[in-house]
Amino acid sequence: MSMDALKATFFAECEELVEAMTEGLQQIGDDDWGSETVNAIFRAVHSIKGSAGAFGFETLVAFAHRYETVLDKIRSNTLGIDADVLRVITRASDVLAELVELAQVEPDAKPAAYDPVMTDLNGYIETAAEPEPEEDLFAPVAFAALPLGLDEPEDVRIEFAPDASFYRNGHEPERIFTALGPDVSAVCDADTVPLLSDFNVDTGYLVWSLEIKGKTESEVAEAFEYAKGLGRIDYLSDDAPAPVGPVSEIAVEVPAPPSTQAKPAKARPASAQTLRIDPERVDRLINTVGELIINQAVIAQKIEGDGTPVDPEVASALDDYRYLAREIQEAVMSIRAQPVKSLFQRMARVVREAGEATGKAVSFETRGEATEIDKTLIERLADPLTHMLRNAVDHGLESPEDRAATDKHATGTVTLSAAHRSGHVMIEVSDDGAGLDRARILKKAIANGLVAEDTNLSDTEIDNLLFAPGFSTADQVTNLSGRGVGMDVVKTSITSIGGRVTITSEQGRGSTFTILLPLTLAVLDGIVVSVADETMVVPIATIIETIRASSDDVIELSPDNWVLKVRGAYVPIIDLAPLLGFRTERNAAGPFILVEAETGAVYAFAVDEIWDQRQIVIKSLEGNYGAIPGISAATILGDGQIALIVDPEALIALAGPTAMTSHKQKVGA
Amino acid sequence: MTDSNVSADQPSEFVSLTAGGQGFCVDIHAIREIRSWTPVTTLPFAEPSVLGVMNLRGAVIPIIDLKDRLGLGATSEDHRNVIVIVNLSGRTLGLLVEAVSEIISVPADGILPNPTSATEGNPAQIIGLISRDNQMLRVLDLTGLAMAETEDAA
Structure with missing residues (x-):
C-alpha cells in the first residue's frame, strides 16, 4: 500500500472515530451515559492520536493528546462533568474533527477555535492540580504501527521458549523479533541456564518475554510461523488462544508483566461493523447492473415484441430474470446508501x-x-x-x-x-x-x-x-x-x-x-414520450399530470405564444419538437405534460405521444460528448436505442421570454 | 495511445479508411473496434457533423460523420458505411466512414509532414501524409478532431 492509500485509510477511519466520539458526546449531552460512554470517546480520541502520530500530523497529535488527558481525568473521576466541561469537550471534539479535515489538505493548519479550546483544556489539566500528564503512558501507543484492516491492533505479550530443534533448524530468535517491527521489547530469562557441568548442548534453555505493541495476535502468530512446533509460545493476554506447539518440559516461572498498562475495556465502539470498499468498485458494479437491467429489457422486448405467442416457460423464466435483476440492482444500490x-x-x-x-x-x-x-x-x-x-x-x-x-x-x-x-x-x-x-x-x-x-x-x-x-x-x-x-x-x-x-x-x-x-444518482423515474421521431424521457419529479386536450382548449395568443386551458386556468405551452429543433411545424394537439417549475409556475409540454412510465438508468452524455441545452442525460431503452432525458427547468429557460413572462397559474387538481 | 509513444525507428501501424472518396488513415492504437452502421439518436443543438449518439454495450457514444467534419459534405446513406470506434484520452466516439480497408505499417520517415499546415481549412486535423501504392493517405489527428468536438458541445 502506498503512503497515500494508507492516509486514505487513516482518514476513512478517522471519520468513523469522529462519529463515535460525537455520538458519545451526544449521549452525555442527553444525560444518558455511563463510564463506558466516556471510555468510548477516550478510545476514539486515542486512536485518532495514535494513527495521526504515525503520519506526523503534529498539531493533531498535540491537540488530541491534551483532549485525551482531560477525558482521562473525567474517566478517572478526578474531573466531574458539568455544563462548562461539557461545552469544552464538545468544542474540543469539534476542533479535533476539524483538525482531521484540515490534515487532509494542510497538515499543520489550526482552526480558529484551536487556541481558545486548547487554553480551556489546559485549564482543566491545571485546575486538577497535577503536573504534566504522564506523557509516557500513552506516547508509545501514539506511534504504534498504523492499524490496518478489521483486526484492531493490541499489545500482545507472549512468552517464547524455543527448544533445541528450533536452533537445530537454523532459526534465530532475533530474526523473528525484528520481523515483529520496531515496538518490541524482549527480555531474556537466562536463570534457567544451568551451570556448565549440567549443561546439555541438546537443550534450549533460554526463555524470552516479549511485549509487542500495535500488532494483532494473528500478526504475531504469523511472525512465529517458523517456530511452530519448535518450542513453546504462550500468549499472555487475557483471551489468549491455546499455546502453539507442544509444551516443552522446561516449565519456567516467569513473573507476569506489570499490569499497570491494562487497556480500557475491550468493548468496541457500538457503531456497526463496516466494510471499506473503494467507491469506484461499487460504481462499476452499479453500472454493470444497470446494463444487466437494460439487457433484460432488450431480451424481453425481443421475445415478446414480435407478437407471436411466447412459450409459457420462457415467459416465466423471463419474469424471474427481471425480478432477479431488480433485486440485484436494489442490493447494489443499498451498498451506496448511508444514513x-x-x-x-x-x-x-x-x-x-x-x-x-x-x-x-x-x-x-x-x-x-x-x-x-x-x-x-x-x-x-x-x-x-x-x-x-x-x-x-x-x-x-x-x-x-x-x-x-x-x-x-x-x-x-x-x-x-x-x-x-x-x-x-x-x-x-x-x-x-x-x-x-x-x-x-x-x-x-x-x-x-x-x-x-x-x-x-x-x-x-x-x-x-x-x-x-x-x-x-x-x-x-x-x-x-x-x-x-x-x-x-x-x-x-x-x-x-x-x-x-x-x-x-x-x-x-x-x-x-x-x-x-x-434516492440515487443512478436511476430515475420518468415518462417515456415521443417528440418528432425521437423517444425522450421526462423526469417524473416535476410532472403534475398528463393531459389529452381537445383542440378547443388550445388557444393561440400570438404565433409564438400558445396556451392550454386547464380547468379554467391558462398554462403556457412549450412545444418540444420545434424547441429542440427536431421539426418546424407546431404540434397544437398534444398530448401535453403539465410540469411545475421551481418557481411554482406551471407549463404544458407538447409532445407527440406519451408511452409509459418506467424506471430508467441514467447515462451521462458528458463523458463522451458534452452538455446539451435542455437535456440532462441519456438512457438506454429496452430496444437498445438511446433516449435523451429532458431537463424541464432548462427547457423552460430555453423556451425563452415568452414562456418566462407567464405568471404563476393555479391549476386546480 | 498516439504514435508519439512509438520510438522513431519503429514503424507505426495505421488503419486506412475512406471518407468522401478520399484515403485517410488513423493510428491503430486509437481504434477500439469497427462496427456496422446502426440508427442513432439525434442530439438537439448539435452541429451537422454530429449525427447523434448510439449505444455501445451500455455506453452512450457520439457518432461523427468524418466526411462532414472535414468539410467535405455529409456522407450519403449506404448500408456499407461503417463506424470506427476510437478511444481518445478517456473519451470514446464513433466516426462514420465509407469503408475501412487495411492495416498498414509505415516507417517513421515514411510519414511526410502536411505542407499546408495552418493555411488550409482544417489544418490541425491532418498531421501527415503517407504515399502508398500511388495513393496518398492523410494521417488524421484524432485528438484535434475530439478537441473540436468538445468545443462544439460546450
Missing part, C-alpha cells in the same frame, strides 16, 4: 460555530438521522447544507433581544430533518426565527436590478429571489454566512444532483428550506 447521521453530526458543529460567531443561543434539533441516501449525495449535500444552516442561524434567527420582545424563548431552534417521501429524500432546514422579510428582499432585488420596480410578484416568487444569481451582494456580507457564496450557489449545487429547493416562510414563525432529492 445521513454522520452528515447531520457534522452540521451540528456548523450550527454551534454559527451560534458562537453570532452570539445567538441556538438549539439544534435533528430528525430522521437513520434515513439512508446515496453516499455521493451525502458528500455533495455537505456544502449547501452548511451554507443553509449558517444562514438559518445568521439571518433566520433573531437576536436574543428581539426574541425576548416577541415572547419567544431566548434560545432559537434550528431543525434539520430527513425523510423518505415517495421515492425521494426530503431534507428540511427550518428555523423558528422571524421568517423572510419579503419587503426587504423585494427592495434588494429591485436595487440589484433583478426585477423591475413595478413588478407584481407573488410571495413564492419573492422568496425565490433569494436563489437568484447576484442577489447576495457585498453589503450583507457578515463574516459568517456571507462568504461570497449566495443562495444561488446552494441552488445550483442541489440542482446539479437532481434535486430541488423550495422555501416556505411564515412571518414571525420562521422559514423552512426544503430539499427534494432523488
